[in-house]
Amino acid sequence: MSALLEVVGLSVAYGRIEAVRGVDLRVGQGEFVGVIGSNGAGKTSLMRALAGVVRPAAGHMRFAGADVTGLPSHRMVAAGFALVPEGRQVFADQTVEDNLLLGAYHRIGRDRAGVGEDLARVFTLFPRLAERRRQLAGTLSGGEQQMLAIGRGLLARPRLLAIDELSLGLAPRVLEQLFPVLTALNRDGLSILLVEQMASYALTVTARTYVMEQGRMLLEGRSRDLARDPRVLAAYLGRHAAAP
Template identity: 55%
Template structure:
């Protein structure tokens, strides 16, 4: 088991955002976390990456308790996030943004090899390597956010709403690349409002509602679950 979360509680002031959630991610999996706005999906991601302190519960990664570990040390352990809203550096070139993803690394040969891998996955970024991040289209910025996360050579890649604000054709392309990244050996935890795209590619999934996990199962089982279809897929 690569990631294990047990009875995790997280508060914003007096408001309890996560109510004792438990989930796990096995090495090599794509696991989807779906739910409506405000369900606690991004909060869960921030807890895993160390950007929000937890109240109670435990987070274990690769057999180690990381519940209280600093965020930068989690990156060094192999957890890297492409955040909601992309979070690229608009005034820096594509190449400089990608270099920032490798800031914890010192293996120049490995960094060069991973840069070529990112350009193979995202040929558009190779074409625009000298272009400022802020001048890219929304889809290209999402590619850059994922590519930057890959430059850390993560064991676990956290993807927060990768399809947000993108055209349907670009969404399809992004999800195809996510699947390819997984097939190349990277484990992925995916937060996504586009339940159809997420569950159709996930090995397993969890449904989060108001800070609680209410369903879990294989991607296909959840995709065909009547209550999931009605709530998240627009099918009555």
């Protein structure tokens, strides 16, 4: 699989705190990749560096065939990297439709038809958003706000959709509606990078997973193999490996 995103030796530091320490990561074209790890492992810091929200202290990033090391977030969006940030960060006092259109700010002036198509597609994927298009985003439920944040990411028409903590604060019933949407988007060709606390979900929907701890990549492998790995079972799934 050719690499869409290739990261080598990436580090992120906040003053003297090194949150990400020399991480290598790769997402193939059309791949669905997960990152799991405990609180404070550095997952969000990694995603923010990939998205150009924070500048890496060291390392190199290639995306869609170009060196994108240190590019600011608006350039990463234009290159096709969309981040659905931890905690959604929707604009509470704007409507659902206006929040979605914010995802397309970089192309709204020159691609009205395309933006209209993408808006219609998001409303088909998430009928709840279609029904609430004129409602203020702050009045949506947590699950609907996550749908909105994903929809806003899709309005960028990304090559890679990165999602930080899809499950945050959501009930299993809501997650069971959201994960199949990601699977369907991936089947249609979208590359996805999913950071997830709920390792059991992430290992089920993704093809390959990285395990991050204390700023480093501890393990990497096929999700179905990691789901049976004793180290993953004990640390992230709260289970002991089944007796052979």
